[in-house]
Amino acid sequence: MIQLNDLAISRSGRPIISGLNTCLEAGAIHVVLGPNGTGKTTLLRALMGDLPLAGGSITQGQTSLAAGTHSRRVLDSWRKDFAYMPQDCSTEVSLSVLEVVVLGNLGQLGLRLDDELLERAMSKLSQVGIGHLAGRGIGSLSGGQRQMVFFAQVLMREPKVMLLDEPVSALDLRHQVALLDRVRSETRSRNLVTVVVLHDLNLACQYADNLLVLVDGTLAASGHPRDIVTAELLQTTYGVAVDILRDRHDRPVVQPLSGQALEHA
Numbered sequence: 169m170i171q172l173n174d175l176a177i178s179r180s181g182r183p184i185i186s187g188l189n190t191c192l193e194a195g196a197i198h199v200v201l202g203p204n205g206t207g208k209t210t211l212l213r214a215l216m217g218d219l220p221l222a223g224g225s226i227t228q229g230q231t232s233l234a235a236g237t238h239s240r241r242v243l244d245s246w247r248k249d250f251a252y253m254p255q256d257c258s259t260e261v262s263l264s265v266l267e268v269v270v271l272g273n274l275g276q277l278g279l280r281l282d283d284e285l286l287e288r289a290m291s292k293l294s295q296v297g298i299g300h301l302a303g304r305g306i307g308s309l310s311g312g313q314r315q316m317v318f319f320a321q322v323l324m325r326e327p328k329v330m331l332l333d334e335p336v337s338a339l340d341l342r343h344q345v346a347l348l349d350r351v352r353s354e355t356r357s358r359n360l361v362t363v364v365v366l367h368d369l370n371l372a373c374q375y376a377d378n379l380l381v382l383v384d385g386t387l388a389a390s391g392h393p394r395d396i397v398t399a400e401l402l403q404t405t406y407g408v409a410v411d412i413l414r415d416r417h418d419r420p421v422v423q424p425l426s427g428q429a430l431e432h433a
């Protein structure tokens with residue numbers, strides 16, 4: 169479990185996130201939703217210990233991050249448990265796909281690579297359905313293929329906390345479902361704290377155990393999609409009129425009403 173207490177984060181002296189209080193339970197998928205520029209990536213990077221806190225704290229087990237406490241030793245130990253998949257998976261490095269996945273094990277890599285490590289990396293690629301790409305240069309792949317490679321790298325870390333920033337933005341429907349199904353099974357079977365940023369409201373409603381709706385760096389709503397997703401919430405959040413239907417599990421299905429995007433303030 170990760171506890172956020174009155175979390176505040178600033179960038180270049182400007183407050184981006186403020187007064188954020190929530191609890192991220194293990195074994196559950198927490199989906200962060202919200203308009204562009206509202207602080208979703210900032211939140212993930214702060215969870216990772218990658219940005220200094222302006223106020224409040226983040227607590228995991230016996231360890232807390234707070235403003236001014238980012239010593240190298242605390243951060244190194246904090247990050248051991250985390251795997252982070254960035255929003256932008258573009259890369260210029262001249263590495264093969266297999267090498268990129270092996271790097272997920274960075275921190276435990278010795279001077280020599282052994283067969284067990286390479287087999288594990290191959291198996292992660294196969295689990296994501298891209299074993300056939302292992303020998304290709306990462307730079308030669310399509311955007312969607314690269315996204316799957318970086319997801320395999322996350323699996324390779326075998327983290328306790330999985331942070332995924334728009335992990336399906338470049339994927340077709342089959343691969344979106346396959347990746348998010350895998351996120352769900354890993355989260356359940358390994359009791360991970362999983363935080364996923366998504367823009368697709370229907371995937372968010374389908375996969376979230378807990379939705380965090382972030383607007384201007386504050387929590388506008390949180391809870392199970394079934395309980396919190398209303399036409400009013402989405403209209404206030406996005407300035408778009410929507411209809412809400414229900415799927416067979418009573419989860420919300422969001423239908424935007426075209427021609428009804430409202431002027432943003």
Ligand SMILES: Nc1ncnc2c1ncn2[C@@H]1O[C@H](COP(=O)(O)OP(=O)(O)OP(=O)(O)O)[C@@H](O)[C@H]1O
Pocket residue numbers: 179180184202203204205206207208209210211255
């Ligand atoms: N290095 C930086 N310096 C100053 N401001 C920054 C910096 N990085 C991000 N910001 C600002 O912080 C705010 C939040 O950015 P963030 O990337 O967290 O948004 P987001 O919700 O992930 O957006 P998107 O949905 O577009 O990816 C934005 O207004 C952005 O311009």
